[in-house]
Amino acid sequence: MHHLGLDVGGTNLAAGVVDEEYNIISKLSIPVGENRTIEEITNDMVWISKEVIKKAGLSMDDIPSWGIGMPSYVNPNTGLLVHANCFGWKNVPIFRYLENRLPVKLFIENDANCAALGEMLAGAARDDDNAIMLTLGTGMGGGIIIDRKIYCGADQMGAELGHVKLVYNGVPCTCGQKGCAEAYCSATALIRQMKEAVKKNPESVIWELCEGNPDALEGKNLFDAVKLADTTAEQVLEQYVEYLSCAISTYIVLFRPDKIILGGGIAEAGELLLKPLRERIVPNTFAGNEIGVPNIVAAKLGNDAGIIGAAFLDTYGTVRRRKSDGR
Amino acid sequence: MHHLGLDVGGTNLAAGVVDEEYNIISKLSIPVGENRTIEEITNDMVWISKEVIKKAGLSMDDIPSWGIGMPSYVNPNTGLLVHANCFGWKNVPIFRYLENRLPVKLFIENDANCAALGEMLAGAARDDDNAIMLTLGTGMGGGIIIDRKIYCGADQMGAELGHVKLVYNGVPCTCGQKGCAEAYCSATALIRQMKEAVKKNPESVIWELCEGNPDALEGKNLFDAVKLADTTAEQVLEQYVEYLSCAISTYIVLFRPDKIILGGGIAEAGELLLKPLRERIVPNTFAGNEIGVPNIVAAKLGNDAGIIGAAFLDTYGTVRRRKSDGR
Numbered sequence: 163m164h165h166l167g168l169d170v171g172g173t174n175l176a177a178g179v180v181d182e183e184y185n186i187i188s189k190l191s192i193p194v195g196e197n198r199t200i201e202e203i204t205n206d207m208v209w210i211s212k213e214v215i216k217k218a219g220l221s222m223d224d225i226p227s228w229g230i231g232m233p234s235y236v237n238p239n240t241g242l243l244v245h246a247n248c249f250g251w252k253n254v255p256i257f258r259y260l261e262n263r264l265p266v267k268l269f270i271e272n273d274a275n276c277a278a279l280g281e282m283l284a285g286a287a288r289d290d291d292n293a294i295m296l297t298l299g300t301g302m303g304g305g306i307i308i309d310r311k312i313y314c315g316a317d318q319m320g321a322e323l324g325h326v327k328l329v330y331n332g333v334p335c336t337c338g339q340k341g342c343a344e345a346y347c348s349a350t351a352l353i354r355q356m357k358e359a360v361k362k363n364p365e366s367v368i369w370e371l372c373e374g375n376p377d378a379l380e381g382k383n384l385f386d387a388v389k390l391a392d393t394t395a396e397q398v399l400e401q402y403v404e405y406l407s408c409a410i411s412t413y414i415v416l417f418r419p420d421k422i423i424l425g426g427g428i429a430e431a432g433e434l435l436l437k438p439l440r441e442r443i444v445p446n447t448f449a450g451n452e453i454g455v456p457n458i459v460a461a462k463l464g465n466d467a468g469i470i471g472a473a474f475l476d477t478y479g480t481v482r483r484r485k486s487d488g489r
Numbered sequence: 490m491h492h493l494g495l496d497v498g499g500t501n502l503a504a505g506v507v508d509e510e511y512n513i514i515s516k517l518s519i520p521v522g523e524n525r526t527i528e529e530i531t532n533d534m535v536w537i538s539k540e541v542i543k544k545a546g547l548s549m550d551d552i553p554s555w556g557i558g559m560p561s562y563v564n565p566n567t568g569l570l571v572h573a574n575c576f577g578w579k580n581v582p583i584f585r586y587l588e589n590r591l592p593v594k595l596f597i598e599n600d601a602n603c604a605a606l607g608e609m610l611a612g613a614a615r616d617d618d619n620a621i622m623l624t625l626g627t628g629m630g631g632g633i634i635i636d637r638k639i640y641c642g643a644d645q646m647g648a649e650l651g652h653v654k655l656v657y658n659g660v661p662c663t664c665g666q667k668g669c670a671e672a673y674c675s676a677t678a679l680i681r682q683m684k685e686a687v688k689k690n691p692e693s694v695i696w697e698l699c700e701g702n703p704d705a706l707e708g709k710n711l712f713d714a715v716k717l718a719d720t721t722a723e724q725v726l727e728q729y730v731e732y733l734s735c736a737i738s739t740y741i742v743l744f745r746p747d748k749i750i751l752g753g754g755i756a757e758a759g760e761l762l763l764k765p766l767r768e769r770i771v772p773n774t775f776a777g778n779e780i781g782v783p784n785i786v787a788a789k790l791g792n793d794a795g796i797i798g799a800a801f802l803d804t805y806g807t808v809r810r811r812k813s814d815g816r
Contacts (some may be wrong), residue, residue: 212645256772301806306743313635314745316618316635316746317747318744318745320741320744321744322742322744323742325775326742326743327738329656329657330655330657330659330735337776338498339773339774341657342775346657379551405657412648412653413649415648416642416647416649416650416740416743417642418641418644418645419642421645448669449646449649449664452571452572452647453571
């Protein structure tokens with residue numbers, strides 16, 4: 163048996179056929195393009211799915227289901243895709259465009275949840291049944307795996323890891339709240355912290371790395387500067403690690419997962435970030451010394467995680483809500 | 490069939506026999522007493538259990554299991570009761586003292602989790618399958634119910650609701666961390682906030698309610714003063730509601746429960762607390778307006794919740810960890 167997974171992002175649309183050992187045996191990716199209609203994008207999704215099955219030398223009969231990761235949630239009460247920012251979609255009847263386009267059962271899930279599932283099945287948490295994956299990118303998303311299944315809250319609209327409160331009454335978050343973890347721990351937030359620091363410390367090597375243009379700063383500039391033993395960079399990293407470890411401590415005291423997986427651009431820093439983070443998570447977590455904390459590791463699969471997770475949504479997807487049977 | 494539940498607290502040891510409709514048909518309570526050995530306390534637990542079954546006119550044959558709520562966690566790896574502060578117990582081999590003392594299977598669970606389970610089965614969340622109960626007392630504890638079962642994390646050592654971060658680098662918490670939700674939202678924290686306010690505003694009626702002795706302040710004094718339209722009290726309540734709504738928002742974005750239940754002394758204020766809290770939880774929660782927030786209600790069962798929850802641990806207790814089968 164083989165499995166078909168799609169990872170739909172704002173930039174690319176990627177599809178893969180995955181075998182039972184979670185190997186991607188064929189893969190295709192096309193750009194989404196700009197200002198495209200929902201009909202055009204969903205037609206592409208159907209087309210690339212058929213193509214990638216052909217490319218694997220298989221037919222639709224070999225595929226039990228169609229799993230799609232999308233940058234939004236489907237509201238289980240309405241069946242609508244709630245808010246795909248990158249496409250400007252709000253409450254889109256996504257099933258109307260996709261259902262019955264392929265002769266198999268369709269599963270749609272948030273892309274961050276698919277990535278977490280993929281890393282649990284085949285990547286950084288493949289020996290674990292419970293994991294939390296955090297993606298540190300433009301925003302701060304993630305997925306929660308409980309007992310080998312995606313968990314996104316009782317009404318399946320949640321697990322917004324980036325929007326737990328971290329700094330009461332803190333800086334504004336893109337969501338309209340104040341002090342969310344995302345506003346301190348995303349790549350965007352780190353770059354803001356770098357800008358503030360470099361303006362106060364023009365002697366910092368960060369200034370050179372961005373060629374005197376703080377608006378061109380990227381997260382990786384920080385880690386390059388840390389490698390050069392730049393004091394300003396070290397201070398920024400130290401503060402960032404404090405924020406991130408405190409955010410992670412909130413997930414730990416509630417979920418106590420086997421592993422925390424970091425993905426996204428910032429996680430590419432590897433041990434430069436992970437080592438101090440592991441050190442600070444212990445003192446910054448309730449009973450961290452007494453009962454321990456889970457290991458924190460970098461994601462392993464990159465963009466493949468989303469494809470693999472989507473491909474196995476039929477088996478490991480969200481536990482659909484058990485209706486209260488009149489109790 | 491009837492069910493036997495014990496609620497072991499620092500002050501009292503209560504036992505009840507509960508029928509299938511969650512009615513307590515007999516109940517007994519004795520003081521724990523001070524400076525008692527673990528042998529003495531566990532002997533009392535056995536004795537009161539037998540007595541309460543007799544009182545119900547039943548025999549051990551009518552009882553399928555023995556459920557006990559205790560003010561600590563049992564570490565599932567070691568079987569030790571981790572830390573029962575009120576008794577001064579640390580890593581106590583509790584099963585050695587209790588197992589096989591009654592001819593039925595023994596279940597031990599954290600008391601706050603039992604209370605949450607009891608409220609879900611028979612109290613404030615009896616129509617819901619997913620609920621979070623917060624107890625606002627000396628500390629801030631609680632329990633999480635997912636799909637009608639107690640959830641306390643992958644390693645069953647968690648769901649420390651009071652120790653999520655609320656105020657980064659905030660006031661010290663009793664746990665040794667800074668800025669935990671407990672340090673701002675427990676009854677103890679509220680009393681601290683009242684003291685600070687009353688010292689700055691000696692004209693407040695709170696001052697009279699505690700007879701000029703801020704050390705005698707209780708949470709209820711605040712709500713009495715609010716009823717008298719005392720400005721200082723109203724300001725303290727407003728700030729407390731901000732803290733509490735932000736803490737609750739963290740649970741909502743992660744778990745999106747059907748209901749939030751408030752227990753403990755502070756919750757006795759009823760609508761005086763609940764009404765402003767419901768108002769502030771919407772703007773203080775990610776997408777609170779767009780996708781809504783669960784209702785917040787007061788616990789209904791008082792101390793009976795712990796007995797009822799404990800009695801049904803055999804059915805609704807923690808899902809024991811599924812071992813990773815070599816994957």
